[in-house]
Amino acid sequence: MTHDSRESLPETLLAVSSERTPRKHLVFSDVDLDRVGRQVGYFYVPHSPDDDAWGTTRIPIAVLKHGDGPTVLLEAGNHGDEYEGQLVLGEVIRDLDIRRVRGRLIVIPAINLPAANAGKRNSPIDGLNFNRAFPGDPSGSVTQQIAAFVNDVLMAASDAFISLHSGGSSLDILPSSIVHCAGDAPHTERNLAAAAAFGAPVSVLLDNLGDTRTAASAAMAAGLTTVSVEMAGQGTVSREALTICRRGVASVLSHLGALKDVTPATPTPAEMLYKVAGPAAYVIANADGVFEPLFSIGELVEAGQVAGRIHFPSDPGRVPLDLKCMQSGIFYAKRQPGLVRQGNCCAVVASRAEMASRD
Ligand SMILES: [Zn+2]
Incomplete structure (x- = not known):
């Protein structure tokens, strides 16, 4: 829509078409993002297949809130056949002493649960790739609704985003943190510092050939400090990558000021910065x-x-x-x-x- 055509619209239509108009969500949750302490629950995505007329797909979510500090959203299972992050975030939920938290951690170990349960990259419900579904559609399919809830509710409440990937069934990838380039230099610098703090053997500038439908792109559009990682792959669990991932998540949380009493990993040296840019x-x-x-x-x-x-x-x-x-x-x-x-x-x-x- 051009500037001129907007000016010709009646006032009421302009209000409806405004990007600031909140989108209505059908997703609901049994965790309170504002409650102090450790909560482990679910968010529920209405889903009405043949065998479950008024059913839901329920996605595990944990909120660990203690003291003052940033809110960090952590996801794994974005692709269902990428496992190191799913295991590490389960450990965070079960084992992390909440007295070490400074602020709030929102932890979702299997964010595309239908795909994770099936051991598949994409959701078997609607065939969609969660990481190509942003900003999502609150009136759309299950994957689109999850993406919209994450985009509109969880990212809007967060200061930083940690997205844990691996190569999945089709790729084996050198364990690495991903540096996301934002529109402004200070934001890119925050992302770069967070990626280095993860302490993987290499950091890689990667833009998915410019695709803006990824969770990381949505997080950056919301202004969040954003770091992704790629941890081996082959549709299996790498012991080496699991160790890197476990230590790296704690190190980034410490770097962000959200976790204390961490012995951080050695940051990835500047000379180990690479890029995957273009065809x-x-x-x-x-x-x-x-x-x-x-x-x-x-x-x-x-x-x-x-x-x-x-x-x-x-x-x-x-x-x-x-x-x-x-x-x-x-x-x-x-x-x-x-x-x-x-x-x-x-x-x-x-x-x-x-x-x-x-x-
Ligand atoms: Zn992935």
């Missing part, structure tokens, strides 16, 4: 076949080197196809299943990045 970072299959990677995660590669080959077992006389790295950097992620179809992401090469303001 050149992605090694994409150009045929159906079986992918053979020629590097391991974390190895350094040069532009033009062969990242891997696609073999054709059903046509053994055919010469395998080379897939080349489009840029130099670190072998950041690789496809987990051997079988690939054209268009699949077989590997990701992250290139070195520098941020001048970082010490």
